[in-house]
Each structure stands twice: as structure tokens, then as C-alpha cells.
Amino acid sequence: MGMVGQSLERVEDLTLLRGGGRFADDLAEPPGCLHAAFLRAPVAHARIEAVDVSAALALPGVTTVITGADIARETKPFLSGVKVDAPQFPLAVDRVRYVGEPVAIVIARDRYRAEDALELIDVRYEPLAAVIDPEIAAGDDAPLLHNDAGHNVLHERRFRYGDPQTAFAEAAHVVETTVRYPRNSCTPIETFVVLAEHRPGEDTYEVTANFQGPYTLHTVMARALKVAGNRLRLRTPPDSGGSFGVKQAVFPYVVALGIAAKLAGRPVKWVEDRLEHLAAATSATNRVTTIRAALDGQGRITALDYDQLEDCGAYLRAPEPATLYRMHGNMTGAYQIDNLAIHNRVVVTNKTPTGLMRGFGGPQVYFALERLVDLAATRLALDPMELRRRNLIPGEAMPFTTTPGAVLDSGDYAATLAKAVREGGLEELKQRRTAARAEGRLYGIGYAAVVEPSISNMGYITTLLTPQQRQRAGAKNGALATATVSFDPSGAVTVAVSSVPQGQGHRTVLAQVVADELGIDPGDVVTVTDHDTLKDPWSIASGNYSSRFAGAVAGAAKLAAERLAKRMKAIAAPDLNVPIGDVELVDGLARSISNPDNVIALVRVAAKAHWSPLSIPEDAGAGLRETAFWVGRELREPDEQDRVNSSGAYGFIFDYCGLEVDPADGSIRIDRYVTAHDAGRLLNPALADGQIRGGFAHGLGAALLEELAYAPDGSFLSGTFADYCPPTASELPELMILHDQSPSPFTPTGAKGLGEGNCMSTPVCIANAVADAIGKPVLTLPLTRPRVLELLGESEPADPSPPRPAIITSSGNGHALKGNGSHIVPASPEEVWAVILDPDHLAALIPGCHNLERTGENAYRAEATLGAGPVKGRFTASVTLRDLDPPRALQLSGSAAGGLGTATGQGEIRLTPVEGGTRVDYFYAVLISGKVAAVGGRLLDGTARGVINQIFTRLADSSQSQTEPKTETMPSLRSRLPRWLGGAP
Amino acid sequence: MRYLTADAKHPVRFILNDQPVEGNAEPRLLLTDFLRREIGLTGTHVGCEHGVCGACTVRIDGASTRACLVYAVQAEGRSVETVERLAVNGDLNDLQRAFRRHHALQCGFCTPGILMSLSQLIDEEPTADEARVREVLSGHICRCTGYHGIIAAALDVLAERQAGRHV
Ligand code: FES
């Protein structure tokens, strides 16, 4: 029996389970290796007036500090997909355009020292107006990010296929909606790692990085470093701790560290930390889409019209604006729709630049399309599934060319849908809905039908050019994948591919594919997963993205193994004394098909080829190594009419789920989730299911939990894993997975990609179910509890606290921190009052207070060091007391500023005599921006509570005991964080 | 209580995976950095350095502990176990084997920490049910697997050990 199609256990796990993985940060560092840390912009938009690095350089252990001026001198700006005057370098040159943008690099003996030195760099910023909202940024009077570009909209194109205008004019129904897809990120658990060396003699850069491709970016990096491609030797480590597209964005750091190594004259290593990653690594695009559909009286969709405003953040970082075009050929989804209009705009805003992300463009498109299909069903009073069924592309039409040009390779969508309905128990869910509703509960069912593209056409991005521009630039097409298979003299087989594994089980699957062709045990195959651009075959499409592994990369390995098998047969045939057509490779033997007793061990065949190359038939060739390049023949460049087959294969997914919304707290309980996939041939079903489950977890996170949030002033608000919340085991429901397997006629293995599909289907499926449950449109994500409450028309429960100062008019800038409480202090109101008004006494009560002085009547100035989670900094605060009503009440207001950001706020304190002392009621409301805002609600709220508790504890009892830092014993989740912060040193 | 000076290195001695180790550490050096960089055991991974992701989990005197929240000097005199301790005479232990059987890992970056937390659970709460397994796991973030295989593996080992088939 063949190995392909079996759920073999993974060869990778034998090492990984022992902690023996060789991840980027585990590799040996060269002698003398130094360590880098990045200084990053605390504000979203500002001119850099001056950078003073002298104090940082004076710190012992610091060797070099690199600023934008060095980078501008040493590098060329990065190429991007759109030719506009908006240059981008790996460090900000004279302006910062998003919070977290790198401003300087400190290189020091170790990371701790490098971070110490960051605090000593003095950067003077001249603030500029920031713009976060893509619709505002696209307006003519918005603050400009790139003055020379003249506008924030850096790309605009309209497409028309068929005759959408007439279709809309003649439609029986027109439905329209506007949706906003948020920013999120797949946040692999391993962060970015780069280790760079520069060899001045030959001006060569040698870099090891957990970069994932596409290697199109190798050209971008080499050009930025001002060297030819063969002088940037880029190596990737054997193991990578997840990527999901994200590690494409390592590339600017490859250049930054290359220059760092050059200027420091030593090897330099950088390991990104999680705060840097969340704030500044990369993000999915957020997109505003207005979508319209024309329908006839029978519910057939006759035309679609998309208006897409794509927000790529502060710079168009290569390969953006690819997110917007990746889906171009399949913008009609799973449906046969003959007329299509698309209006695309790409806008820059003061947010982190975007890039590859699992689902890449799919979540944005399907959130619009599949929401609209549901709205259409409501309008036509049709069952949403019935409406979908009426519009699905029929199985007999495959391969089917869509209106915008995708060649959908295989599948019977209606059959997969029917299977999902039957085997997933849709009827039962409907009964549960009826029963729940009869009890007044909010139960809903949602659907999503999705075409999942894989193996990106290297030419799809050129759809953004006009046909004339494309003509001038020259055609771009195809997607080369490459693999090398060899027999060594001992008869052992080695496989190498130009893909960078990130947990998909490359080594296992390639062994299965190659073992079948060569008739050997997959356990005997060794697959090399590290890659070296100087020694290993690769091309621009190389890398691990667009779900190209199973179809393209494993396909190339199959081709290489086929060729090698043919040669092994040619060598064996004379020894077996049979014609080559009578030789098969099986069980490690070359065997005569007609006389199975006539055999020779492959080990001997291989040895002969190595030891006696003159003794083998000439047409068997020399050297037992085959490198195959596979290119999808259907991946043509866009045609004159802008039709493009944007991907090499297209899977189909039909999802539905039943869920219940709790109106009391806005929580969502998923009752059942069914996902049916047709991804062609499954090479290893267990690994395929693993990919689906992983994609589902990302989809669920995007639907319910995850958002890279910004305040309108550009402050970043999701800076830790307590603020940016990937789902944990308590949030993930069980998933029912169903498969159909319609082999792709276009890939060598018959396989298609399947790891991204649920990132496309799950967010909108859940949104549709929530809309069904609550009877209100769902137009954005994630569906967090407060957002669900808002949709239900209930705002968050009102604050019950009595004292409340004049309302803080939050313009929504930064992070709003609010709190109130009361404590009993064993002293009379008069005594408490005296303490509050006495600077010396008060200073002793405030944790971290170095200095507190009176600067005027009822005005104070304080210096304090406060830590909030992983960040800590010194602040200077001025506070004014007002409306003093001794010893009963006072109001205070003030502001604070420090390296970590700024804060303004006010509060109120009331003293009431009670039995045993005084009850102190307090209320505060503070707006925080800058780095500390990124640490976000939970940590800041916890910190504030911690500080206030300490003040009252000190007030109540001056015997303050120093708690020894305690080791954490139970991993009881994020709820532990405030506790941890309370005890933080 | 030892008094430590901030910018000097201090000797640290503890038991690591049954063997005594010693090294020098500044007081602020995290246990993760000490294990990975001073000792050279890179199985303990760092995913967040702020106590949420669980990738760095080790066992200190038997208790699962986030090594990114502990200073190396705090390990003084304790017994620390890392993922490298799990295999028995070079063979994967029952939990590791169950992980492989149930495809409980993909990239494997979160895995060492999860193995350490689940080891404690299995040692100390042999009757733990799925809800309890999920609760313990909720202190870890895995971005690859959706947790399904991890839960199945843990339940499988709990059942095996209950049935007395523990090796
Ligand atoms: S690295 Fe320690 S919990 Fe994330």
C-alpha cells in the first residue's frame, strides 16, 4: 500500500518532544557575537528633530548605536509593489509613522545591556497629527504620511468584468452592506530572530534568520543592502516556531542587522521580544468594504460590486498591496456570477505595516461576501443555505473559469455541502434553535461557503497595473517550486526543498511522497529542512506561504523522485537482465515485474552508480541526485481584460455552526461547529486535520477575541498577550471535520492547500450565526463581550460608584484608565486629611516615589518610578488639588510624562467617618498614551489597583513587609496577571 | 536571605534534571536565559517573557513555574526540571509518546512548556478530567494545533496510568 494518504506519525516529533528542536535562537552564536535592541517610536506620527546617543554609547558594554542617518547612508529604500514616493528603510529616517517603528539600534555585549542603553537615548520628536481610520486617511484633507506621495491613497484601480451596470439596473433585488474587517495577527509563539555577519573583504552578508519567504524578498533585501544577490547569503534554521505568514516580515530586520554587523564589525544577533512583535512586527490589513449584489427573482446572484479600501499601515511593505489582490481571480467566491465590478484603493495610516498572514486577503473578502449572501437571504426570505445552493458553481462545470479569471480546478461544491448538512447534523441544530427560541434564548445558525486558493501565481500582484503598464514591465507569471532527491553511496535517500517548515510536518510528508516513488520505507528518508540561498536551489516563489507545500513543493519532490526512480530502474535493468519497462521499485528492491524473484537491492544499485559510473547504462545519467523545478502551467499572467488565475489550486469549504448568545454578559457559546473541506488528495490526513484545527483556532480568535487595537491618536493598545488574546484551550470548542477529496488535475500530487481555509470561513460563519441569534447585522469583528452587548443595545453595566468628577471627555486618545473604590482607614478623617496634604507624608505612601514637592498652593510635583508589567519607567507628575472641603472631599487633576508615555487625568477623594475610622472613597480617570498604553487595560488596571492598594495599606499600617518574589506554581491564565503585577518588584 | 549587588555576577547552584549545575548570574538574569545561554539547554523556550504564553514552563521542586518570571538566583538550592528530563533512558515517556500519537504538536515551540505543566497534572491529579486538563492548558498558548491533540494526549495518559499501564 502506498504511504501517501496515510496518517503516519511525524518524524519531527521525535526530536521536538525532547526539547531538541533547532530553532533560530538555539543555534550556536559565533565567537564575539554582540546583541542588538531596538529603540522604537513612542508616538504614531512625529518628525525626528534630534537623536542624542552619547549617553547610551558611554554605557559600559555598548559598542555601537545606529540611527536612521546611518541607515539612510548605508542602504537603499525597500522596493514595493507600487511605485510611489513613499520610501521605507529598516529604521525611521527623519519621521516616525507608527508606534513601534524602529528609530535606533543599540549593539552591546548582551541584550540586558543593550536594553539599558535604550533608556539613555534621547530623541526629540516634533509631534504631527496622526490618522488611524482608513476612511479619514483617504480624505483629501487628512494629515499626510508621505508628503512626496501627495496623498494617503497610494493605489487605486477599477475593474469591470461582464456588464455589472446592466445587471444592477435589471435586478429584481439589490442588497448592499458595508463591513469593517479589523487588524489581527497570527502571532507565532517563536518571535523573530536574526543573526548577521558581514565580511568586509568581499562585502558579503551572511545572515541566519527565521524568515519564511517568499524569496522574492531576497532581491528586495539584497538591493537594500546594495549588493548582488550572491553576496547576501541567507540561511534559515532547521526548525521554526510557527509563522502563518508572519515571518515574511522578518526581512526588514535582515537588512537592519546586516548593517548593524557591518558597522559594529562583529556578528550581531537580535531576538525580538513579544512587546515588539505585537506592536510592530506586522498585521493583517484592516479593510472597509462596501459590497452590493444584484439578484434575480429566483435568488440567483447576477452581479457583484466591491468597493474595497485597504489599510496597509504606514508603509507599503513588499509584497503589499498583495493582500488586496491575492483573491482577485476568485472574488466571486463559490458562486457562478457573470458580472463583477471592483473598485480597489490602498491607503496608508499611522499603524504598523501589514504583510502575509494566514488567510491572506480571504478573511477580508469573505467577511463581506458571505455576510452579504446572508443579508440577501433575509431580504428574499430564503433560507441562507438554499440561496447559497442556488448559486454554487456546478460540479460538472469543473474546471471552471470564473468571471475574473480563476481556473477552479476540481470539486463538487453542492455535494460537499450536502455531505456537511447530512453528516454534521444541521437538522438537529435547527431543532435546537427552535427549542431555544421558544424559551426566549438567543440561538443562531451561521453558514459560510468559501473557495480557498493555494499556490499563488507570482504574477497576480501585477493585476494592480493597467494592461499597458504590464506590457511595458514585462509579464510575470508561474510559481516555481523546487525539490532535490538523492541516493548517497550507502543507498540512503535525502530530500531537500526550498520551503521553510513551520510545523506542517514537511519532513514526514516528503518522506511519504518520495518513499512511494522509490519503493522504500519513509522512515529511512532524511529530509533536510534548513535552507541556504547560496548553495540550495531556489527561486522567487520559494518559501512557505500561500499553502503551496502539499500541491507545489511536495509535487516538485514527487517529480524529482520519479526521475530518480526512472534512473534507478535503468541502472538495475541490465543487472536484472530485463527491459527497463519490466522493473519496479518496491520494498527497497529493484524487482522484475514479470518475475518477482528476480531482484537487486536498491542499496546495491545506488552503490554501483557511485562506485562504477562507467558500468551503468549511459542513458541512466551520472550522479544520483535530481533537482526538479515544478511550475504550474495554468498560472498565466493577467490577460488584456485583467482576468487572472491568481492561484494554482482552489479548495472548497462549507462551514456552519450553531451558537448561543448570552444577553446578560454578551458571551458566545458555540454549540457545534462543522467544517467540510475538499482540498483534493490528502497526503497525510492526520496532518491535514491538524492544519484545519489550527486554522480554525485562528479563525475563532479573529471572530471573537483578537484585535490589534489603536486609539485615534495612534497609541497602540494591544501590547501584551493579556491585551491581545489568542484563544486558549478553554475557549476552543470541539470541531467536526469532514472531507471530500477531488484531486486537483493541476498539481503533481493532486493535493491543494487547506491550512488557510478556516481563517477565511470561520470569522464570517460565526458572525452570521451571531447575526441570526440576535437579529441584528454584524458589521465588524471581533465579537468581544462588550461589542456583543453593544449590538444588543446594552452598553456595559453602569459604574455604580457614587463620587464622579466632571466627565472626562475622552477623545478616545490613548488608553482610558478608570477606577474607583473605597477603603476603611483606622484614623479620623482629620488625620487622613492631614496626611494627604503633607508632601513628605504623602511621598512615603506612594510606591516608587522619589521626590514630592509643593510647587504652589495646592500644587505638587512628584517624581516616581512605576512599572506596569514588562515595562517600567520614571515619570514626572504635576498635580493640582481643587474644591477642598476639609476634611470631607477634594478633587485632583494633573498630568505626567516620562520615557514611556504621557498621562492626564483627574480624580476625587471623599472621606466619611465610620465606625473604626474613615471610609475613603475615590475615583480616578486617566488617559494614557505612548508605550505604556500598549501594555493595555488589564495590566494597567491591575497596576493602578496595585498602587492604590499599596497606598492604603501603607496609610493604614506603616509596617510594610517586603515580600520575597515568589515562584508561580499554577498556570491559571491571564487572571493571574494582576496578581503578578501587584507583587512585581 | 542573600544580599546581591545589582551589577555583579553571583554564583548560582541548583539541581537541574537530577544533576548539580552551577554558573554565574547577575541578579536580574532570568532563569530562562540562564538555562538557555549559561547551561546550554535550549529546550525551554521563550514566547512572551511576560508570563502569559507558558512556553517557558519548567518545574521547580515539582511545581510548574514560568521560568521567564523567575530570576536565576531564585533557583539557588532548588531542583529544576526541564523538558530534557522527560525522556527515560533516551526513550520518549508516555506523555511524549501520546503527544506523537495524537499529533499534539506542529511547530513544537509551545510543546516543552505544555509537557511540563501536564507532567505535574498527571503526577499529582491522576483522576483529572477533561475540564481540568483544559483549565491547566489554558495557561498556555499554542498557535498551531487548536489544542485538540494535546487534550486527547493528556486524557489518554491519565487513562493509561489509571489502568496501571504506566511505564
Ligand atoms: S515566555 Fe514565559 S510565559 Fe511566555
Ligand code: FES
Ligand atoms: S505547536 Fe506551534 S505553538 Fe504549539
